Amino acid sequence: MTQNSVRSTVQMTKRTRLGRRKDRARYERDQIYAILDEGLVAYVGFFDGNSSHVLPMAYGRCGDFLVLHGSRLSRLMNSAKEVEGLCVNVSLIDGLIFARSAFHHSVNYRSVSIYGAAQEVVEDAEKIDMLRAVVDHTFSGRWEACRPVSESELFATTVLKLPLDECVAKVRSGPPVDDKEDLEWNIWAGVVPVQTSFGEPVADAYCKKGLAPPSR
Amino acid sequence: MTQNSVRSTVQMTKRTRLGRRKDRARYERDQIYAILDEGLVAYVGFFDGNSSHVLPMAYGRCGDFLVLHGSRLSRLMNSAKEVEGLCVNVSLIDGLIFARSAFHHSVNYRSVSIYGAAQEVVEDAEKIDMLRAVVDHTFSGRWEACRPVSESELFATTVLKLPLDECVAKVRSGPPVDDKEDLEWNIWAGVVPVQTSFGEPVADAYCKKGLAPPSR
DSSP states (O other): OOOOOSOOBOOOOTTTSOSSOGGGEEOBHHHHHHHHHHOSOEEEEEEOSSOEEEEEEOOEEETTEEEEEEETTOHHHHHHHHSSOEEEEEEEEEEEEEOSBGGGOEEEEEEEEEEEOOEEOOSHHHHHHHHHHHHHHHTTSOGGGSBOOOHHHHHHEEEEEEESSEEEEEEEOSSOOOOGGGTTSSOOOEEEEEEEEEOOOEEOTTOOTTOOOOOO | OOOOOSOOBOOOOTTTSOSSOGGGEEOBHHHHHHHHHHOSOEEEEEEOSSOEEEEEEOOEEETTEEEEEEETTOHHHHHHHHSSOEEEEEEEEEEEEEOSBGGGOEEEEEEEEEEEOOEEOOSHHHHHHHHHHHHHHHTTSOGGGSBOOOHHHHHHEEEEEEESSEEEEEEEOSSOOOOGGGTTSSOOOEEEEEEEEEOOOEEOTTOOTTOOOOOO
16 A cells, blocks of 8 residues: 655655755655655645635555545535645654744654645545555554445545645754854753654443454 | 633634534634644645645744744745735644444544634734744743843744634544444454653753753
C-alpha cells in the first residue's frame, strides 16, 4: 500500500516554492511521505465560492495519493469533491523552542502542504484499497482484523484521492537562534520536546474477554 | 489575558451550523475557549483569489479574540490580512476508536472552527498585549522571563486578531458505536487514548549553568 514512486522528487511550483526560509523546504518524496505516514490528522482547506473551510480529517496514503473519505451525505465532503483546488496540511510538532527573546521563540516541526484537485474513487476494488490505506494508516494494520466491509457501507462512503504531485515539506529542527548580544542574559534557552503518545487501550462494554487489544 | 466575555454562547450561523451530527456541536464560549486554550497549533485557511491555503501557526487567545502573528515580510501573512474571510481550525485528538467494523472506526476529538475577517493590530500597546498572549499560550507564562521586546522586533511583526464571534466547537467522545449485529464478533473494540506530552528540556550550547528550565 505504501510503496513509493520511482520519481524521487516532486516538482516545485509557484505555490510550493517557499517565499522565505527556503532552507526549510524539502521536495524529496521519501521525506514528504515519511511525514505523511507519521501524521494523524490532515487539515483539508477549500473555498466553496463563498467561504474558506478547514476540516480536520483522518487520512491515509496509497502510493502517490493522499486518501480522504467521508459520508456520502456530508455536504463538506461533497464540496471538497467539487472544488477545483484543495490545500491539505499535515504537521508534526517536534519541540518548543525557548529563546532568550520572545521574538526568537519558535517551534520545531515537520509539515507537508499539498495542492491539487481531488478525484472521486468510484470503482469498488480501488475504493476498498483506498479505505484500507486510511484505516491501516490511522489504526496501524487494523483492516484485516475487522468484520469485512459491506456493500452498503461502501456505497455510503465517498472516497477521494489527491495526487501527491504539487507538494512540499517544510522542516524546522535544532536549538533556538538568538541574537548574539542576547546570549549573556540569565535566561534558560533550549528545546522542550513534544510527543504524541498512545495510552492504555480501554475495551468497550461489549468486548469479549481474552481478546488482545491493539498494539498501538 | 484570558478573561472570558460575559456573553456565554456564540450565535449559530449558516457556516457554524453542523449539517449532520448536530449533537456534536457546542456554542458555549467556555467550551470553545477551553479547547482553544489547550491547543498548540491553529490551521489557518484562506483563499487568495486563485488558491486555497492552509497554514499551521502558533496562536494565542486574548479575551474574545484569537491572535495570530508572523513576519511583516511573509507573503502569506499579508494575504491572510487582506482576505475577507479566514477559517481557522484548532483540534485536539483524544482517542482512537477501534470498532468491530472498519466503517465504525472513528476518532475522539475536540475541535473548534472559527470564521471571520482578521484585523491587523497596529497600536504598540495592544500589539504587545496580543504577542504576550501568543507567547504565554504556547510557552505557558514565558513572556515575563524573556529579554524585553524591542521596537524593531515589534515593527517586524504583523499581529492579526480574529474575533471569536462566528465559531463552533465539535466534540466526539466515548466508546465505539457498532452495529448491534456486530457485537458478537471476536474482535477487540474500544478506545486507545491519544496524548500530547512534553519531554525533558534540552538546554542550548550557550545556556548558563544553574538556570531552571521551564516547567512545561
